[in-house]
Amino acid sequence: MDLDTLITLTTGVALLTCALAVAGVHAYARGRAQRAELVERLTSAGQVHGGGRRRRFPTLDRRLRRTGIGRRLELKLAATGLDVTPGEFSVYLLAAVAGLWLVGQVTLAPFFGPIAGLLGVWAAWQFLTWQRQKRIERFINQLPELARILANATHAGLALRTAIGMAAEELEAPAGEELAKVANQLAVGHSMDDALGELAERLPSRELVVLVTTLVLSNRAGGQVVGALRNLTETLEERKETRREVRTQLSQVNMTAYAVPVLGVGSLFLMNGVKDGALERMTGSPVGQGAVVIAFALYAVGFVLIRRMSRIDV
Template sequence: MELAASILYSFGVLSFLLCIYFFLGYRSQKREWKQKVKQWFPEEERKSFISKWGDRFDENESSEKLRNKLHNANLKLLPSEFLGILIVGFLMLFVLFYSMFGMPFGLSVALPLLLLVVSNYLLFYFRKNSYELRFNDQLSDVCRILGNAARSGLTINQGIDIVAREVSAPAGKEFKRISNELKLGVNLETAFRAVQQRNKSRDFNLFIATLLIQKKTGGNLALTLDTMANTFEDRKVLNQIIKTMTSEQKYISFIVPALPIFLLLVMNNVIDGFITPLWSGFGLVILVIFLAAIILSFFLIRKITNIKV
């Protein structure tokens, strides 16, 4: 009986030691795999509490609308980074107005807020189609590559795969997504319609319609793509000429509203109380007319120089 108890006790101790040995070996192997994964897929860890707040805000559903606006404006910023820039800009403008221009505290707070709201609106207004414009500028190269692929005897799917590898962002990124969807079994029309929901430009709609019609009816796809590439290139050259000819007027549209405001602030810094009469009854009327004239002149100049092809 004592012999059996001794054997069981020895077996239990041996099992316990083996468990500890295998457990330590497992932890060592796990640590090695973690190091290998960090080497293969390095990640930048943001350790400050501000960065953690930013990550939490970026993962929130409330930032999705701002993320889409930044994407359409072709601004490679996270929503938290964009808000951080706005906060820093407000603090800089507050110090500028309150310390350098000697404006009252309330006005030094209200005016930067107004300027940031207006700047935010104008930024997304003028860049609302920036992503589409960059995408359209690359359509001629996409047509050339697809035309050469068709001329070499490759299919449309193989040509799209080449475009995904050769063309840079943003077109390369979109065609890479299309290529991955095609490899997963999605048909060509469905993949193109998904991209069309994100990019509703006229040129891309023409490109999609041409490819789908050629696939259904047949014909010389290479010649059609070359013709379309020439059309896109001619349009790109014409848009660049128009942009060059109207660049001076576009800069004037920013200088004309900013110059009177800057001079008003400088005079207020030189002459103490220079803008005080603007807060009286008649002064408020003049101030409203002044601001309305500045805004009207800005939009009129931008409207005249906005020539669409």
């Protein structure tokens, strides 16, 4: 091969490589633009939600969803059933923390400003946990009726997918909403195991795990799902009554757990009201600041211990 042929071949390969590179960059840029357009269209459509409410802070919400913390917060909010996006919740939380920081700094002492802000973050997280647990309790109370509907539908010859869609239409929230999500996932090609597994992750409970396991095994092995669901319905009814009795017996203990930190915070306002400026003088030294931090830590430990001792898994 002479030198001219080698130069021509090298030039042709270089030009072909450049052309492929330009085509690849063009395809990548077009794909990115189409994806951004799709996300923008879906976000714009999702800004109006439930009763025509327009979503606030859409830009912040999109950026927050791309982070790990934002995705975890989104799952937490989805489990609570609240009509709030991660962006909205973050803005509201920052505003509440700033307000509590200012109130604690002005009414008590400058040292209590950051503590009040941290208490605001803890209170917001506890509120989400409480809302999630309340939604789980409501879902558990609907499980006997859900199992009964699925048993009757499968006994009538309907497929399990169709039975889940029927139950989503007949049951109220939260069971109806959660089953509608499962039905939508099944409609777009998700497997029964994945769709029901995500349901169990969103609303974790022993009763739901038993129901999901029964449905998955029956669907996978082709067993007698009707008999299993009817037996499960009776068991869920009994567990429902037992949980109600246990919750009634422990209501006073649970109130005590929340009363302990409330009394601690109230004592600070009482101390400052009896002698104006007492807290500011107390937190003016490292010893006083350390005593306050230790006191709040002890209140937190007491709250956790009371909650742990009053937790009875049924």
